[in-house]
Amino acid sequence: MSKKTVELFYDVVSPYTWFAFEVLLRYQNRWNINLKLRPFFLGGLNAGTGNKPPIMVPAKAKYMPIDVLRLGKYFDVPVKNPKDPVALLFTKGTLIPQRFLTAIDMTCPQFLGNVSRELWMRAWNRDEDITEPASLTQAAKLAGLSEKQIAEILPRINSNDVKERLKQTTQEALDLGAFGSPTIVAHVDGKKEWVFGSDRFPILADLLGEKWEGPLPGVSSKL
Template identity: 50%
Template sequence: MSARGRVLDLFYDVISPYSWVGFEIFCRYKPLWNVDFRLRPAFLGGVMKESGNQPPAFVPNKFRYMVTDLRRLGKFCDVPLSLPSDPFNVMFQKGSLSAMRFITAVQMTHPEFVESVSREIWTRIWSRDEDITEVESLFSAGITAGIPEGTTRQLLEMSSAPDVKSRLKAVTDELLQFGAFGMPTFVTHQDGGSQIYFGTDRMELIANILGEEWKGPVPRG
């Protein structure tokens, strides 16, 4: 437990556009709340499989709603969301395993770049309709995020190492132990206990639980 005694975890996967919204709100409140914020990259595919959950795209009405909802949500939360031209291929055929292993490698060795590289990979999928599975695409994402070229190459090589794969699985398993079924998932730790919250709209409730001030998804001043 942190010296502050209160921790807020965000478990996320870049394949989830709702996680991007939750991530941006999370990052905006990091300097405003007297809480230790921790980014926890995990693998959504593993969470869905082990929890028995079904993606919205597998339910036509849910998918149609999601398309409209993401447009509204992105505008409201000031996140430049734009669906890729073939979202089913992006989400369920290409997936995010290689990207999440890359982000995990970054967190293990250069955690100062986790926020920027995660944001850049989200932007590639959910704003510019670009690939996140090819090595050169991830390399470009790392460079754009501010990671030196040589370090980015090393991190990409490290991404396939057993310890990185094990770390990503361990974080995913930890999330499942909280009872998770999707992302974004937030977990608060305080007073010797932990509580789980699912979805982009839980930050207001989390503020209340932590005794912090909520100023909306785009806090000003």
């Protein structure tokens, strides 16, 4: 049977998306799928839909840090809450890191997963910046890129082709009807079926005709 394509539309601003990203990487060789990582810009998606980040609702802003830590434990992802989420989400935002990921995707896609993880580690584990050139350089180095590759890729953040590609990917998500991150698309029988959230894996597995074995497939219960 030919592999079914699964696309992850993601922005490293989102801790919930980190969970979905790690789970999909764990399952990409267990399920008969071809996983495509699709960096998009959640700020642009929100502008297009009129949706607002959950943190803008005070009750959700209070609940989310607790939820995120519980989920980090459940998914076995080393997430920690940043001291100043407003800086990460709004003041600095993630246009620059998402452009950087887009540039990586366009030049050396084999590193896209590792660089994405390093950016999540910076923002959502070590509470470090992800917008300055030195921060992006550091993340790319840890992900295995050479200094020469990084020197070539960094300036591309400001190039029109990278900006356009990120816009196009965000528009593709808008055209699907997406309103948040993670958005996961399964290509099944010539149709695109999509789900929102790292809590929809049982549904995704069902759509794909695969088995959901929990967040750590192949690992017997830690209890």
